Amino acid sequence: MKIITVVGARPQFIKAAPVSRELRKYFDEKLVHTGQHYDDNMSKIFFEELGIPLPDYNLKIGSGSHGKMTGEMLEKLEEIYINEKPDCVLVYGDTNSTLAGALAASKLLIPVIHVEAGLRSYNKAMPEEQNRILTDNISKLLLVPTVDAEKNLKNEGITEGVYNIGDVMYDAVLMFKEISKSKEYLLEDLNILPNKYILTTIHRAENTNDINRLKNIIEALNESNEVVILPLHPRTKKFVSDYGLTFNENIKIIEPIGYLEMLMLESNAKKIVTDSGGVQKEAYFMGKPCITMRDETEWVETVEVGWNIIVGTDKYAIIDAINNFNPKSKQELIFGDGRASEKIVELLKKLMK
Structure with a gap:
């Protein structure tokens, strides 16, 4: 199975580190960097430090208005998808790269996997909130990090393809702490x-x-x-x-x-x-x-x-x-057990049968 993973912003580089490591044990993964974060201190260094494979594609979009940035990403991602013919596209979080990666795939009827689905701030003035909602509504697999995220999707009538796997950022922290x-x-x-x-x-x-x-x-x-x-x-x-x-x-x-x-x-x-x-x-x-x-x-x-x-x-x-401000309570495992990346692979292998 061929998977195209789309990343473009600092948090997505971090999330991709443990997930790509697990995916590549079993699947053919191609990594696309949109270039949304283009400063060396905020992108290149992450690939080097975290051992993330160098991108197979770097779109070098850079900054711009939301519409311009997303539009350029859509055009270039569509071309890559047509040439690569992936079985699915994996996106992270809530950036313009997330939305563009998902929307370009959906238009071509390529299944979308949304890691960190179901999050809501309930402030639709935030571009991130718009990106979350739109991406969740066109995704085939919605991989939520918490119980609350799962409830948010249920309240919006989204129950198909929803799986609580925990938070991949917790995987990364355990991996690199x-x-x-x-x-x-x-x-x-x-x-x-x-x-x-x-x-x-x-x-x-x-x-x-x-x-x-x-x-x-x-x-x-x-x-x-x-x-x-x-x-x-x-x-x-x-x-x-x-x-x-x-x-x-x-x-x-x-x-x-x-x-x-x-x-x-x-x-x-x-x-x-x-x-x-x-x-x-x-x-x-x-x-x-x-x-x-x-x-x-x-x-x-x-x-x-x-x-x-x-x-x-x-x-x-x-x-x-x-x-x-000082917390009075003990911490709980609200973000899973640190095995989210493994659970993604286990889920994909199961769904392929």
């Missing part, structure tokens, strides 16, 4: 001690593109009286400059880092403050309190079990959470 310790020299380089700093990421357009939201976030970090490590996303860096915002000395700005460095910083942080969906989960995997600077989250389970708090971009709510 020990290796990430080789990056602990970064703590010394930054002159910081384990569990003595707050790790922060800011990249969502809803925060970076709104001067008031971004201003509130930066002021909260400035006034937190904590050492803050902030790997600065290129888009965030641009808007910080455009808006004339400044960071206090307690905030250590570093360049975007590789996945292993990120895992190491997460595992040694006191708390994690983020607007990233993936980092929310990684915080949970690492046993770290997570403070989410969004108005909602698709990872509601982490909030329900008391390890994640949603603060939006209210300056004082962010500061209060940094100072006072």
